[in-house]
Amino acid sequence: MTPRRPVVAGAMVLCVLAAAPPRAARSQQLTISLSDALTYYEAGERDAVVRALTAAKGSDTFALIPFFEHDSEAWIQADGPAEAGRRRLLVATFALETAYAGLDHQWEVSKAVVQWACEMWRKSGPPTPAEHTWTLAALALLEANFVPPSRATGLANPDVRAHLKHITERFPDEPRVSLALALLKEYEFWTGHYRLRGVSGAPIFIHNDDVAATVLPALDEAARQAANRPEAQLRRGFLEYRLGRSEAALADLTAAAAGDDDLTRTYLAQLFIGWVHEREGRKAEATAWFRRAYETLPALSAALALGVRLYEDEAVAVANGDVHGDERDEADTLVEAALLGAAGRTDPWKDYGYGDLRRWPALIAELRAMAGAS
Amino acid sequence: MTRAARQDGGGVMTRAARQGGGVMTRDDRHRDGRAFPQPRRPGGRLAGVAALVATACIVVAARQATPPQDPQRTFRAVGALVTVDVSVRDGNRLVRGLTPGDFHVEDNGVAQTVEMLDVESLPIDLTLIVDTSGSLITMVDEVRQYVAEAASVLRADDRVRLITFSGEVRDVFGLQPATAPLPVEVIVADGATAIYDAVIAGLMRTRRADRRQVLVVFTDGIETNSAMDADALEAVAKRSDSVLHVLLVKDVMTSRLEMPNYYQDTRRYWLSRAVPDPLAFGRAAAATGGWMQEVAVRPDLPKALRLTLEDFRTSYVLRYRPVGVAQEGWHRIDVAVTGGHTVRARSGYFWGALNPKR
Numbered sequence: 001m002t003p004r005r006p007v008v009a010g011a012m013v014l015c016v017l018a019a020a021p022p023r024a025a026r027s028q029q030l031t032i033s034l035s036d037a038l039t040y041y042e043a044g045e046r047d048a049v050v051r052a053l054t055a056a057k058g059s060d061t062f063a064l065i066p067f068f069e070h071d072s073e074a075w076i077q078a079d080g081p082a083e084a085g086r087r088r089l090l091v092a093t094f095a096l097e098t099a100y101a102g103l104d105h106q107w108e109v110s111k112a113v114v115q116w117a118c119e120m121w122r123k124s125g126p127p128t129p130a131e132h133t134w135t136l137a138a139l140a141l142l143e144a145n146f147v148p149p150s151r152a153t154g155l156a157n158p159d160v161r162a163h164l165k166h167i168t169e170r171f172p173d174e175p176r177v178s179l180a181l182a183l184l185k186e187y188e189f190w191t192g193h194y195r196l197r198g199v200s201g202a203p204i205f206i207h208n209d210d211v212a213a214t215v216l217p218a219l220d221e222a223a224r225q226a227a228n229r230p231e232a233q234l235r236r237g238f239l240e241y242r243l244g245r246s247e248a249a250l251a252d253l254t255a256a257a258a259g260d261d262d263l264t265r266t267y268l269a270q271l272f273i274g275w276v277h278e279r280e281g282r283k284a285e286a287t288a289w290f291r292r293a294y295e296t297l298p299a300l301s302a303a304l305a306l307g308v309r310l311y312e313d314e315a316v317a318v319a320n321g322d323v324h325g326d327e328r329d330e331a332d333t334l335v336e337a338a339l340l341g342a343a344g345r346t347d348p349w350k351d352y353g354y355g356d357l358r359r360w361p362a363l364i365a366e367l368r369a370m371a372g373a374s
Numbered sequence: 375m376t377r378a379a380r381q382d383g384g385g386v387m388t389r390a391a392r393q394g395g396g397v398m399t400r401d402d403r404h405r406d407g408r409a410f411p412q413p414r415r416p417g418g419r420l421a422g423v424a425a426l427v428a429t430a431c432i433v434v435a436a437r438q439a440t441p442p443q444d445p446q447r448t449f450r451a452v453g454a455l456v457t458v459d460v461s462v463r464d465g466n467r468l469v470r471g472l473t474p475g476d477f478h479v480e481d482n483g484v485a486q487t488v489e490m491l492d493v494e495s496l497p498i499d500l501t502l503i504v505d506t507s508g509s510l511i512t513m514v515d516e517v518r519q520y521v522a523e524a525a526s527v528l529r530a531d532d533r534v535r536l537i538t539f540s541g542e543v544r545d546v547f548g549l550q551p552a553t554a555p556l557p558v559e560v561i562v563a564d565g566a567t568a569i570y571d572a573v574i575a576g577l578m579r580t581r582r583a584d585r586r587q588v589l590v591v592f593t594d595g596i597e598t599n600s601a602m603d604a605d606a607l608e609a610v611a612k613r614s615d616s617v618l619h620v621l622l623v624k625d626v627m628t629s630r631l632e633m634p635n636y637y638q639d640t641r642r643y644w645l646s647r648a649v650p651d652p653l654a655f656g657r658a659a660a661a662t663g664g665w666m667q668e669v670a671v672r673p674d675l676p677k678a679l680r681l682t683l684e685d686f687r688t689s690y691v692l693r694y695r696p697v698g699v700a701q702e703g704w705h706r707i708d709v710a711v712t713g714g715h716t717v718r719a720r721s722g723y724f725w726g727a728l729n730p731k732r
Contacts, residue, residue, distance in 0.1 A: 104508070104565055190645050271601070275647070300543055301601030304571055307578050308606045311613045328578070328613075335578045339545040349601045350541050350566075353645030 034071035041094050042373055049094070050101045064109055068095060068116055089130045090371040092117045096137055096364065107145050111159055114138050118166055127170045130370055135167050136176060136356070137363035143180065143355035146187045157184055175225035176356070179232060182218035183355045186235060189215045190353075215239060230256050234269050238352075246276050264348035264358045267297040271349065274305055283309065294334065299347040303338035307331030454701070456481070457491075459586070459617050459663050460690045461718040462711055468688050469715050476712040477692060482705050484698040491691040497531040498687065499549055499585045500524065501616075503576045505593035507540040507567035513623075516675075518558040520592065524679050528552035535579075539572035540565035541599055545579075569593055570600035570607050573618070573658065580616040587616035588664075588686045590679065595622045597650035604654030611658035612704075613724055617689075619682045620655045620666040623675060663720035692719075701725055 040049045068091075076087040095117040099110035118138060121131045142160045149156040160180065167174050216236060223232035237252030250273060257269035274289035287309040293302035310327040351358045460477070462469040474490045502521055506514070525534045530553055536546040538561060546560055573591055580587040611618060656666035669678050692709070699705060706722040 186645075300571065300575065304574050304578075304602050304606075308574065308602065308610055311578075311610050331578050335575050336545075339543065339575065342542060342544065347542065347601070350568075350599060353599070 034067050035075050038072075038075055038091065038094060041097075042090060042371075044373065046097065046368070046373060050097050064098065065112055065116060068113065072120070085128070085130070086370075086372060088120070088124060089134065089367070090373055092120060092131075092134050093364070093367040093371045093373060096134070096141060096367070099141055100360070100364070103141070103144055111142070111145075114141060114163075115159070118163065122166065122170065130367075132171055132174075133363065133366055133370065135163075135170065136174075137360065137367055139163055139167065139176065139180060140356035140358075140360045140363055143183065144357045144360075146184075146354075156188065160184065175222075175227045178218075178225060179222040179228045180355065182215065182222045182232065182235070185215045185218040186239070189239075230259060230262070230265055234265055234272075237269065238272050241272055241276050241279075246280050249276050262358075263297055264351075267293050267299065267302065267348050268352060270296060271302055271305060278305075278309075283312070287313065297348065298334075298338055298341055299345070299349070300335070300338040300342060301347050301349040303334040307335055310334075455693055455695055456705075456707070456723060457615075457691060457693045458707060458709065458719050459686070460692055460709055460711075461663070461685050461688075462690065463685075463716045463718075464713070465716075468685065469711075469713070470688060472690060472711065474692070477690070478710045479692060479694060480708040481694070481696045482699045483708075484696075486694040486696060488692045488694045491693060493586070493687070493689065493691050496584075496586045496691065497533070498528065499533050499535070499580060499587050500528060500552070500683070501535045501537060501549075501576050501580055501587070501589040503537045503539065503572050503589060503591040503593075504561065505540075505567060505569065505572075505591075506538045506561055506563045507594075507596070507598075508563060508565055514561060514563045517563075517592070518561050520676055520679060521558050521561070522556060523676055524590070524683065525552045525556055527680060527683050533585075536561075537572055537576050537579075539568050541568055543568060543572045543575050545575075566598040567593070567596050568600040569595070569597045569655070570602040570604065573620075573655070574602050574607055574610050577610050577614045577616060577618065580614070586686070586691070588683075589616055589618045590682055591618070591620045591655070592675070592679075593620070593622060593655075594624075595652055595655065597646075597652075599646060601647060603648045604651040604657075607654055607658045608661060611661040612722070614662055616662060617664045617686060617720075618659045618662040619664040619686070620659050621675065621678050621682065622655070622666060622668045624668055624670055661721050663718060665718065 037049050072091045076084050076091055079087065095113050099113045102110040102113075118135070121127075121134065124131075139160070142163050146157050146160070150158070155161070161184070164177050164180055167177055216239065219232045219236045219239070222228045223236075233252045234256035237249045237256055240246075240249035240252060253269045253273045253276070257266050257273065259266070270289050270293035274286045274293060277283075277289060278286035287306065290302055290306035290309060294306055296302075308331075310331040313327050348358060458479070462472060474488050477488055477490075479486045479488050502524055504517055504521065506517070521536060528534060530551070532552045533549040534552045534556070535549045536556070536558075538544045538546050540563065542565070547557060550556075569591070573589070576589050576591075580589060659666045665682075667678055667682070669675050696705065702725050704722055704724055707720060709717050709719040711717050
């Protein structure tokens, strides 16, 4: 059993919502050390700890960093060398979960926590399979927040680039690096030029199609590795769609839709194929592909795309005397089901711009299992 | 006065019309996606005289006694019945007490005989579609208050639903009596903004034919990551039975001074399906007979919300069975009223959208 350590001086006070439902637990506020938090986490009370860390926002959230620095190594070594490897993974996984919890609210802290854990790995000795999985999960998380070029350096996404450098140093053959580099190019494509426009003077990105010439070769390079190929084809297909090259888009997207290894990729490829057909005026094909996407994953983007087609189809059917009159009812049912099922599931389209973040659920689940925190 | 000048195309008035030009072309109306909820009466004295002359020249089709009301069976389009919500204003004042004979309705240019439904007998389903994206993060408490206030102006037999949207669309609570306690505390703000998705979902979710359906969207209008686009929004709006109003709040939090860490601590969405079209919301609202109103400052929002609901509550509901027109395609609706008042109504309908089931 891990010995309880006193709360490190200056460490933040965390409000732990224990395993009870959040609303009922609000009154149960505890003060906790990192050791306690890790023990909760190891025992499977993962959500409670993560909620507690999320609740820390608004306080001095950068206190999270010394929180890790001061206590973690002692906790890792507490049960002896035989357990140290697993415990290191558990600490690193816990750090990732903490960072993920702050994704939308305290990104600077999240980023610092990931960087701390990455450095911990690099100092820990030779690379391990556990570190490999961890580092891909960290990449997925960092890709969730691409940032434009800084005024000081002119460089976009320095954190992702730094992490890719670390991955390359530790795992030189990792194929995901080339895909991530292509994604950075893609980011530059979409955000290369913009100007202020629109309501409220808000910035709306006006995409620079000329930069596509640099993205497609990068995606092709990534696609040379079999592990990357379907995702690279998906991204290439979407790019072709946005550039108005429908037939090229269909070729890539059809290839990306094959296979059952990643339902989110299949869903997106089917959705994009529907968009291509819709733009080309092939309404029946569009309807069929939107329906396929919805059958793959009943998420809202496919439900709405199919619903719009059904709205138009009903008008055509009724006008032709084929009075079924229930297409709009079906659209309502689809949307209702998608909205009801949305809790706890992200529409893949919403994460499409965030690269490997779509792989986060699988990667973090794998890490939890490896660390014995499931 | 042109036919287009008699009707403002569902809440859209051009600058020329607002400034007294009195003449608005169909093209003007489609280019300008904005509506003005408190429009000045179009035209000055000359235009007013012209309006009176024009109205006097209108030959109103045979008046028809209103049949017994049976909202369950007769409200929305049944067979080839077309139902139109019509708002009539004299400047800022809602014009009440009109009869069917005061209206002149044309379907694809052919005058129609209309009847008027008793709006008092028709309960309202209000769908609030509220922007809870990160750019509104400083307004959460106000938004909760507005939602509660909106429900408070409804009647006991009315119902209210809340859909919120940031990057994701959430059906916070389904239709429930307006008098029920509303769980507004669940409203939180973060993330991107999928306005097209949310409004289309809201339009598709308003299906009861025996109740008047109105959607009020509250947003800063900064679209980022919808899967749908402006064309889809307009396609659904044109086929919807509901009236869509959009309240566009302009002074939302976009200031680094107000939230110094917001930009560095919040995820940005950078990849969209298409370049957003800010005017699409106005066009979609206009297609349904609603408006898009720009609310300059936050304190004006509750008033705008009240006026929007009051306008809908007191709108006339006209109905007619189209005669003398082709039974296919898009049908343009033009509505004029005695007295030259400002009229707002849906811009038309698809023949095939007249679902016999409704």
